[in-house]
Amino acid sequence: MEVVPPASIFLLGAFLVPLLKGRLKKAYLLSIPLLALIDLVFIKPQTSYVISFLNMDLILLQADGLSLFVGSIFVIIGFLCILYSLNVREDGQHFSSLWYIGSSLGVVFAGDLFSLLFFWEIMAVSSVFLIWYQKGRESIDAGFRYILMHIFGGSCLLAGTVIHYSTTKSIAVSSIDPGISYILILIGVGLNAVFIPLHTWLPDAYPKATITGAVFMSVYTTKTGVYVLARMFPGVEAVAYMGGLMALYGVTFALLQNDVRKLLSYHIISQVGYMVAGIGLGTALGINGGLAHLFNNILYKTLLFMCAGAMIYRTGKSNLTELGGLARKMPITATLFVIAALSISGVVGFNGFVSKGMVLEASHSLSIVWLLLELASVGTLLSFLKVGYYGFFRKNEIDAKEAPQIMLVAMLIIAFLCIIIGLYPDLLLSILPYSTEYHPFSPTHVLGASQLLMVTGIFFLVGLRVFSPHDRVTFDFDYIYGKLAGLFLWFCRDPMIELASALDRMAVKAANSFLWFCMNPRRAIDYLPHRLHLFYLELVRAEHAIEVRVRLDEQRIKHMKRREQISISVTILLVILILLLYLFIYEFGII
Amino acid sequence: MDACRSKMAIVLGFGSLLMLCLELIQVGEGYLFLGYNIVLAIIGCIYFITAIKIFGIIQGGVS
Numbered sequence: 001m002e003v004v005p006p007a008s009i010f011l012l013g014a015f016l017v018p019l020l021k022g023r024l025k026k027a028y029l030l031s032i033p034l035l036a037l038i039d040l041v042f043i044k045p046q047t048s049y050v051i052s053f054l055n056m057d058l059i060l061l062q063a064d065g066l067s068l069f070v071g072s073i074f075v076i077i078g079f080l081c082i083l084y085s086l087n088v089r090e091d092g093q094h095f096s097s098l099w100y101i102g103s104s105l106g107v108v109f110a111g112d113l114f115s116l117l118f119f120w121e122i123m124a125v126s127s128v129f130l131i132w133y134q135k136g137r138e139s140i141d142a143g144f145r146y147i148l149m150h151i152f153g154g155s156c157l158l159a160g161t162v163i164h165y166s167t168t169k170s171i172a173v174s175s176i177d178p179g180i181s182y183i184l185i186l187i188g189v190g191l192n193a194v195f196i197p198l199h200t201w202l203p204d205a206y207p208k209a210t211i212t213g214a215v216f217m218s219v220y221t222t223k224t225g226v227y228v229l230a231r232m233f234p235g236v237e238a239v240a241y242m243g244g245l246m247a248l249y250g251v252t253f254a255l256l257q258n259d260v261r262k263l264l265s266y267h268i269i270s271q272v273g274y275m276v277a278g279i280g281l282g283t284a285l286g287i288n289g290g291l292a293h294l295f296n297n298i299l300y301k302t303l304l305f306m307c308a309g310a311m312i313y314r315t316g317k318s319n320l321t322e323l324g325g326l327a328r329k330m331p332i333t334a335t336l337f338v339i340a341a342l343s344i345s346g347v348v349g350f351n352g353f354v355s356k357g358m359v360l361e362a363s364h365s366l367s368i369v370w371l372l373l374e375l376a377s378v379g380t381l382l383s384f385l386k387v388g389y390y391g392f393f394r395k396n397e398i399d400a401k402e403a404p405q406i407m408l409v410a411m412l413i414i415a416f417l418c419i420i421i422g423l424y425p426d427l428l429l430s431i432l433p434y435s436t437e438y439h440p441f442s443p444t445h446v447l448g449a450s451q452l453l454m455v456t457g458i459f460f461l462v463g464l465r466v467f468s469p470h471d472r473v474t475f476d477f478d479y480i481y482g483k484l485a486g487l488f489l490w491f492c493r494d495p496m497i498e499l500a501s502a503l504d505r506m507a508v509k510a511a512n513s514f515l516w517f518c519m520n521p522r523r524a525i526d527y528l529p530h531r532l533h534l535f536y537l538e539l540v541r542a543e544h545a546i547e548v549r550v551r552l553d554e555q556r557i558k559h560m561k562r563r564e565q566i567s568i569s570v571t572i573l574l575v576i577l578i579l580l581l582y583l584f585i586y587e588f589g590i591i
Numbered sequence: 592m593d594a595c596r597s598k599m600a601i602v603l604g605f606g607s608l609l610m611l612c613l614e615l616i617q618v619g620e621g622y623l624f625l626g627y628n629i630v631l632a633i634i635g636c637i638y639f640i641t642a643i644k645i646f647g648i649i650q651g652g653v654s
Contacts, residue, residue: 252642374628378635447614448628454607455632459640461600466640474646 003043005061005109006036006071007119010078010102017098018091026086029094033079036105040072048111059111062173065433066291070227071108072431073295074101077219077302077414084306084410085212093133097216099126104220108227112171113161116228120157120192124150127221130213131205139208146205149191153198157188173231186233192225193276194269195242196249200478202268203253207261207318211309214261218305219298222268226275226294235282237366243277244363244372246270251379253476258319258469260308260387264301267383270376271297271344277369278359284434289358292428296351296421300343303414307337310403310411311391317398320387320469324396333403334392336411341384343418346377346449351421353449354428354440361438361445377449378456385460386467518571527555 013032020028045068049061063071078101088094103126106119124147131143164181165171176182191198202222206214233239250270257263271293278290310333311326312318327334343350346357356377363370402408421428425440460467517524530552537545611626 252639255639255643256646374631375635375638378632379639382636382639443613443617447610447617451607451610451614451626451628452632452635454603454610455629456636457603458600458607459632459636461596461603463636463640464596466643470647472647475649 003039003047003049003061005049005106006039006043006075007060007102007106007109009036009039010098010105011122014095014098014102017094029082029086029098030079032098033075033082033101036075037072037079040068040075043068050111056114056171057112058115060106060115061109062111063109066227066230067108069291069431069433070223070294071105073298074105074108074220074223077298080410080413081212081216081219081302083413084215084309084407086406087404088210088212090133092129093210093213096126096129096133097212100130100216100220104224107224110173113164113173114171116173117154117157117161120224121154123221123224124154127217130217131209133213134208134210136208142205142208146201149198149201153188153191155188156184156191160184160186160188173228175232175234189225189228189232190242192221193229194222194225194246194250194272195276196245196269197477197480199246199250199269200476200481203262203265203476204478206265206268207259211313215302215305215309218264218268218301222272223294223298226272226279226290229276230279230287230291234279234287236280238280240277240280240282240286240363240366240369243273243275243280244366244369244376246273246276247376248273248372248379251376251383253474254383255379255386255467256472256474258321258471260311260318260320260323260391261305263320263383263387264304264308267304267344267380268301270380271301273376274356274359274373277373278362281359281362281365281369283362283365284436285358285438286362288429288432288434288436288438289355289362292355292358292432293352295428296343296355296418299414299417299421300340300350300352303336303340303411303418304344306407306411306414307333307340310407311400313407314400314403315398319471320390321471323391323398324394325392325398326400327392329398329400330392330402332408333411336408336415337392338388339415339418341388343422345381345384345453347453348441348446348449349419349422351418351425351428353422354425357440357445357449358438374452377452381453381456382460382467385457386469389464390469518574521571521574527552530555 010032013028013035016028017025043061043063045064047061047063048059050057050059052058081101082094082097085093085097100123103119103122107116107123110116110119128143128147128150131139131146160181160183161171163179163184164176167179167181168176176185187198191201194202206217209217229239247270250266250268250273254263254266254270257266274293275290275297278286278288278293280286308318310330311323314330315323315326317323339350343352346352360370360373360377363373403411429438429440530548534545534548534552537548607629611629614625
């Protein structure tokens, strides 16, 4: 059976959305990921789809174990995200979401760097609308910052790709040799994979996206970055250290947040850190662990964003200082939140326990990375205890009701998947792209993880006041970027404008001199040596320099008065001669 | 600390002691360092509490 790139189903399917209405539109929206899923079933490893463009073969579909694994979870979660967002009325949001999913799938299945780059850029542009649709001043500004950062990342990726192609004549999406192209591509990919300090766009933009937009965004951008890292930079030790740093950095900042969605955004950085570390470790267990964590993280992180979205949707509030008592008003959402929180914290019996354990076991070879990841686990539990307690369980009177049914259905399915994978990890382990031996329920792992979480729980209960949310501004690297941007604007405004004015004055002076020369070229040629002589005299500070200057000024004035001596036609002839001379020199390559 | 929180902390305390005992049995089989996860959790919590305090001082401005 003929297959098509799954990306095309989303990208083309989006065009029909504005033409449909009511239930038909809802059914159509859900049918798009289902169609893509059917397409995926028929795509076997080694299947490819190639088009010719500018004498180059662009591979829009290159299937193997890795791409099929990531592509499958992208399509499945795409279906659930669309289900969650069915109540959204703006067609533009649906269109952007479909293009966002489609372009992410395009990146996953791209068989060459140019196709990857093409979809990479579409992904950035389509996702920014999910921020702008929130429509506030803050969202519009955050959207601009988001797109600016992604244009920078895309430019690095483009430059790296072009340099790589010009030196190796290869555009394959595979490991590359160290060099300038290597660094540029790593920066470009690292920006999407939220490397520190390129991560600032994420906690800045995600909390300001629409409720459903943030759910979509929590899935695709960072995970495509991780996927490309797995393709191009597996086993790079520096990447593993970066992963460890991201895990701890993200969770430290998450603990300081008051806004639920900002807290979850920082947690994305932390969780992506586990994936990046696994890939950087480069062993089969490490990469499998990173990818398994990608799969699980998509599930529980989406569920967490959905729960946060439901909270905001029903209460209109997103700060923990304003929330509380929602467990009574929104019991199903609260239960689902607890399931997601236990999953992300790596509690035994939930999916996060399986994949986090894989990465931690693989990281024993790099003890610093291992320590960073273990400490991050402690912080993860602390921050979700904080959200759970201050958002749902503490006493507070707040007006709210349970989330809409359509949202709950999507959330229930994801929660079910979190538990089922946690209880039967072989469902996930059997579809991982590399073959490894791993037993998640080994006594060592179960006892170790349980001890870690129980002691952390005791600390939280005892020191509850320390973890209470505060309405503070937390400064991250974006504070430094803001200062640098201010400095850049000052540089453009003051010194550069001064320079431009100076250049302008010089140009006017040059034009006047030329005009003066053209009025009487013969006299001007006579005058010039005297002028150079005066320049020399002034340079050596000769005594009679002033007399010479006065005499020369008189000559210059006379020159102006006697302009009738040579006609304009002679001047034109002279200019033509100069141009001919230039042409002659240029043609015969003397210069 | 209210009563509910105290009870929960005690339950978790007993739970972690139980885990430690089970780990002790595993040590007999020769493949574990006793209680290193408890030490890690304590170090982690101290780190995060310190981080919150320090950032609280540095970034004290109210939004």
